[in-house]
Amino acid sequence: MKRILFITSTRIGDAVINSGVLDHLVQQYPEARVTVACGPLAQPILEHTPGLERLIILRKKPLGLHWLGLWRRVFATRWDLVVDLRGSAIAFVLRARRRNVLKRTRVKMHKVREAAGVMRLDPPPAPRIYLPDDARQRALKWMPAGRDYLVVCPSASLPFKMWPATNFAEVVAELVLPGGAMGGAGVVIVGGPGDEDHAVPIINALPDAGVLDLTGKLYLSDVAAVVERARLFIGNDSGVMHIAAAMGAPTLGLFGPSDELLYGPYGEKCATVRGPRGLEATLSEFPNWRQHPSSLLDDLRVPVVIEAAKKLLERTEEA
Structure with a gap:
């Protein structure tokens, strides 16, 4: 196996979900030269993959012209293997020994299992993100050894996936203040550019705790290095949640209109929680939920999340 073309998602979470298949390929064929096509947001979590010869950034264009652009960049190569997790037709118009x-x-x-099915891998390989050493060094500087850290991401790509940031603040305070399940732990907030307002209620709830707010300040590989150091990560259904799970952090995902059986954080150290309304009732009550302008996790109560966090802490105590 000399040349592999791997086509993955434009979205961060989906690219992380697919990363286990990519890791399987580079482990199975260490001599191969790998080309990865992905969206710009996913670049930081794929660009340090072993054996990577070329990373092609696939930017969406009208009328599907981004696929024509990709074809122009890869058609001259004779591929030993093309793996297309976007399910496009491009693999069938390339010279390839195997598709x-x-x-x-x-x-x-689960989408991890669905992705693994393209290579008939069972059990499915877990998502994996390769990081540069300097990303871990920076994370260690921000989060020195010898202390537990609670890392939270109170934002998400769309408003209907976001639990209110004031609720996050209550949960964080309950966990890290004296007597809490993580009493004395450091608190770190992560998120993307434009998410800064979601950090404010948490900072205000812990004015003397030295909360480290890294929202909008980090390259995505640095976010991965930060969440890797978490004793516990709590976040909405988002790309950062999937990154935390892939980095091996105990990960609690909060769900509303999306299905945790398909998109929950993947791994033994992961758990999910939702309100009593349930998925089917949420989708029935809000048929246009994808256009909903605010949170659809309003039925999820703070004590329920605190209890789920405590249970996950207990379950991962020996890990």
Whole structure:
């Protein structure tokens, strides 16, 4: 196996979900030269993959012209293997000895397992992100050894996925103040550019705790290095949640209109929680939920999240 073309998602979370298949390929074929095509947001979590010869940034264009642009950049190569987790047609118009293209199925399964199915991998390989050493060094500088850290991401890509930031503040305070399950732990907030307002209620709830707010300040590989150091990560259904799980942090995902059976954080150290309304009732009550301008996690109560966090802490105590 000399040349592999791996086509993955434009979204951060989906790219992380697919990363286990990519890791399988580079482990199975260490001599191969790998080309990865992904969206610009996913670049930081894929650009340090072993064996990576080229990273092609796929920017969406009208009429699907981004696929024509990708074809122009890869058609001259004779590929030993093309793996397309976007399920496009491009693999069939390239010279390739072998093509593995994702086909959507009506069978309900986690997206990690669905991605693994393209290579018939069972059990599915867990997502994996490769980081440069300097990212871990920076994270260690921000979060010195010898202390537990609670890392939270109170934002998400869309408002209907976001639990109110004031609720996050209550949970964080309950966990880290004296007598809490993580009493004395450091608090770190992460998120993307434009998410800064979501950090404010948490900072205000802990004025003397030295909360480290890294929202909008980090390259995504640095975010991965930060969440890797978490004793516990709590976040909405988001790309950062999937990154935390992939980095091995105990990860609690908060869910509302999205399905945790498909998109929950993946791994033994992960858990999810939702309100009593449930998924089906949420989608029925809000049929246009994808356009909903505010949180659809309003039924999820603070004590429920605190209890779920405590249970995850207890379960991962020996890990």
